[in-house]
Amino acid sequence: MRSAKRALAAVVAVVAVAGAAGCSGGQGDGKSGDRGPVKIGAVPTPTADTDEPLPLDAYLPTKEQEESIQRAKSVLVSTCMKRFGFTYPAEPVPDPVLAMIRSGGEGALAFRSESEAAQYGYHPKPESGEGQAESGSGAATGGDRAVMELVLTGKSQDKVRPSDQDTVAGKAVPEGGCVGEADAELAEGAPAPDTGGSDDVLPEGAPEESLRTAAGNGPVNAVLALRGKAADQVTKDERFVEMIDGWKKCMKTAGYPLGSLSAAAEDPRWSESTTATQEEKNTAVADMRCRLEVNYLGIDHALDSAYQQRMIEENGEMLESVRSNTEARVKNAAALLGQG
Template sequence: MRKVLPLAATGLLALSACQFAGHDDPAAEAHRLNTMQSLPLHAYIPDPSSEGGRSIGKAQWILAKQCMVRLGFGGFATLNTRTVESTYPVRQGTLAGRGTTGDDSPYGIDDPDRAAEHGYHNRDQEESAQPQEWPADQYVALTGTFGSGDSHFAHGNPIPEGGCLGQATRKIYGPAPKATKVNGVRLTGYYSLALELWYESHKAARKDPGWKKADRAWSDCMKEKGFRYPDPDEASLDTAWYRTEGPSAKEKKTAAADARCKLDTDYIDTVHAIEADAQKTVISKRKKALDDLRAADERAVRSARTIIGEQS
């Protein structure tokens, strides 16, 4: 998701509270702000792990199972959808292990001890939903993603647009919105508007003089510790960190310094405030469209629960 959303992979470390007058616990506050949930646009991107999100995932697989049987995959009649409802299919032979470099916070790792121990390899390997591989013919029918030489038919039956899962999603949500591009990536999902606005507001925030000043303060702090990077993203995305499965000694030292400099310079608090303001601006300009998006999601949850109820 880095190419769509403004995810960085850098860190934060707690320092003495006496350096931050008026803050009871600056490290805890920075940690709270260093989440996607703390930013305004997050309210328009539903959480798939929520009760409603889980209902939609379950309904998608119920409908996809029925579709696959209609396409001639008789074995799907006994598929236990509970084992797959939180996952999206992966084509057999292409499943790669998820890298551990980076994390899912907007401004990077924010635990000093973790930074010193794990460097930038901060991604949690404990995932509730593991990707599942499917044979090529089943994968194509489920997703409508065709490779070279793949047939657009399954057992003589035409594969629906987007495959059985795409068809299921349209039944739950209704017609898909107009596709858009974000940072060169074509988005066709039901939350593409929110993602587009997130990307646009992040670009605007990064141009703000206050953000640039925060980057310079952080960079100056890093120089004092012997590390030369213009901003936290450059540090976390250093190609050296991607050459090894685990963190090197140099990576750990860099990450720890990065984290300490973020707290020293009040980096996360500063850039978060700028980005939050930028998001509020785009929300105010597109509020009706975003509210319509949220209402559509609420209707989708109700539709999903109806589908689940009919199968009970």
């Protein structure tokens, strides 16, 4: 869903800040805000959302690549945990952010058909198997939970690993725990993306760590940071602002004087019930009708694509190193799984 991907922008930006280590720069002038509004061609007028990829998606791992990396990682983590006396399920756990990006998401701001809005409001549609445990989400067993967390991640709620001398069962806990050890092994020989050393890719205040210590997600977070930055520029673009103003007028005429999409979709009253109330459904139907009236989907898609393309132009060298990093980790994963 296109607008669901818009809703994900804030999420991935936060993820990038929290996990993208040292990823604070780009190639080219790195100051897209100084270049003025992007040029766009003919704006489409879709009447339904799509899962069409955005330009920066080409630099994220494909589903097949991510599955290969996660399979190898799960085996490495399980083997490492066994050294310390813990049984840990060797089952891959998909990256939740990448999974949401690929699916388009099911966020509150997602566009849905009028019939779905009338049925579910802003609540998520029920899915088969809902409530079942996610594959690979089983907990480790075999001892004290705090110690298990220390071995798994290098820290726990009760004990943060203070030095390389921390030991469990007479063995030194790896830097970053078994997860860090697995990521380091998968990243062996993988080029660390050159982010140029400026402070332009990530928002101010991003942690200054090396990409190699970012739990294996530094390269991905570099792309997510650019996605978030492009999305931020879209919301400031005059064409987007004018479109949202049109949406506000439409909603007011329909009897819903609201100031933003999030004010409509994330009204606290909607969370008071596990299912949509009639008022929520009515609001959602008006919302979707007004989005179509102002061509929200078409304008959002055109601007998001254009600003992401600008990000690619300004950060091409770094993005190519991200792609090379992914390819190297996939190659290592295949070798570890006996497939390469």
